[in-house]
Amino acid sequence: MAATVIGQGITIEGEVTATDEVVVAGVIRGKLTAEGAVTIEAEGVVEADIGARSVSIGGSVTGNVTAAERVDLLGGGKLIGDVKAARLTIADGASFKGNVDMDV
Amino acid sequence: MARESSIAAGTVIRGRIQAESDLEVLGQVEGSISCKGALEVGEGALLKSSLEGRRVVVHGAVAGDIRASESLVLEPGARVVGDITAPSIGIRPGAMVRGHVHTGTAGAAPAAGRPQQAQADRPAARPAAAAKAAVVPERAAPKPSAEAPRVAGKPMAEQSRLAPKPAVVEAKIDPPKPRAVAGASPEATRRMPPAPVVPRTPSEGQKRSAGAKPEPQAAPSPVLPSLARRSSKTTRRSSGR
Numbered sequence: 518m519a520a521t522v523i524g525q526g527i528t529i530e531g532e533v534t535a536t537d538e539v540v541v542a543g544v545i546r547g548k549l550t551a552e553g554a555v556t557i558e559a560e561g562v563v564e565a566d567i568g569a570r571s572v573s574i575g576g577s578v579t580g581n582v583t584a585a586e587r588v589d590l591l592g593g594g595k596l597i598g599d600v601k602a603a604r605l606t607i608a609d610g611a612s613f614k615g616n617v618d619m620d621v
Numbered sequence: 622m623a624r625e626s627s628i629a630a631g632t633v634i635r636g637r638i639q640a641e642s643d644l645e646v647l648g649q650v651e652g653s654i655s656c657k658g659a660l661e662v663g664e665g666a667l668l669k670s671s672l673e674g675r676r677v678v679v680h681g682a683v684a685g686d687i688r689a690s691e692s693l694v695l696e697p698g699a700r701v702v703g704d705i706t707a708p709s710i711g712i713r714p715g716a717m718v719r720g721h722v723h724t725g726t727a728g729a730a731p732a733a734g735r736p737q738q739a740q741a742d743r744p745a746a747r748p749a750a751a752a753k754a755a756v757v758p759e760r761a762a763p764k765p766s767a768e769a770p771r772v773a774g775k776p777m778a779e780q781s782r783l784a785p786k787p788a789v790v791e792a793k794i795d796p797p798k799p800r801a802v803a804g805a806s807p808e809a810t811r812r813m814p815p816a817p818v819v820p821r822t823p824s825e826g827q828k829r830s831a832g833a834k835p836e837p838q839a840a841p842s843p844v845l846p847s848l849a850r851r852s853s854k855t856t857r858r859s860s861g862r
Contacts, residue, residue, distance in 0.1 A: 519629045519630055519631070520627070520629055521627060521628055521629040521632040521648070522624055522625065522626050522627045522629075523626060524624050524625060524626030524642060524644075525641075525642065526626075526640060526641030526642040527626045527638065527639070527640045527641070527642070527644065528637075528638070528639040528640075529634060529636060529637070529638050529639075530636050530637045530638075530639075531634060531635045531636010531637055531638075531652055532633075532634065532635040532636055533632065533633075533634050533636075534632065534633040534634070535629065535631060535632040535633075535648075536631030536632070537629055537631050537632070539632070540624070542624065543626070547636055552631075
């Protein structure tokens with residue numbers, strides 16, 4: 518409930534730090550850090566490094582993604598950047614360019 | 622997704638937020654917020670930023686100027702340090718404001734014109750206070766605070782005869798001081814360099830003239846050293862003043 522929602526039409530240029538969940542349907546440029554889950558919806562555009570417990574990407578992300586638990590790149594999602602996470606799923610129809618580090 | 626945008630309580634944002642739609646802020650923002658829809662600053666929110674919105678409602682704490690193109694409401698529990706500007710402003714009982722309050726139909730024009738009027742109202746007091754703040758920012762902290770109330774007290778007493786303005790003026794006298802001393806330390810630090818520079822340049826000039834002395838002294842003509850001494854004396858006098 519106490520999620521931070523960056524809705525459509527919202528543009529943030531700077532650093533976002535959250536203790537809970539973050540949902541992005543708008544634009545974030547800078548840096549995004551969350552102790553909870555980060556969800557980038559289909560309309561969302563993130564040009565920032567993302568650090569979170571888990572990251573779900575349905576929109577467009579340009580930047581490195583680091584997750585303590587998992588990263589899900591959904592269909593229609595686009596990721597340009599390196600991924601560091603224990604688990605990674607890339608759905609059919611997603612586009613991805615970058616390196617993967619799964620801490621093997 | 623017609624989901625309302627919200628900055629949750631535990632969220633800290635440093636930077637600029639531009640919103641085309643409504644925005645609710647419950648967390649912390651340092652920077653600026655520009656909102657074309659309704660902007661609600663919730664209880665527990667802490668904003669160190671300037672706010673712009675069509676309709677702005679404040680329940681929390683804001684350190685910065687607030688400008689609303691339609692309306693601004695400060696609800697009980699709101700704490701605002703900064704100038705507030707809107708065509709219609711509501712300050713509910715229990716809300717605190719420290720700053721210049723400006724209501725008017727046009728947004729930008731009066732905001733630029735009004736301070737000049739306020740300065741014109743009391744031309745003697747304002748520049749003096751400003752000069753003191755600029756010249757003696759932090760070295761002699763007790764002095765300006767002791768002197769400023771006297772300076773501030775006079776125009777307030779004079780202007781208390783004029784009915785509506787004193788509240789505005791009274792509110793306006795306060796903010797510059799905390800900003801200069803405590804509120805905006807960067808401003809103070811920016812002001813600091815110019816003050817030392819003025820005394821330094823003459824002293825450097827003295828050093829240069831003192832450094833220039835040996836050459837004329839070494840020279841056979843007795844006229845030049847005396848001129849140099851005189852010039853150094855004059856620079857000392859001017860620096861003393």
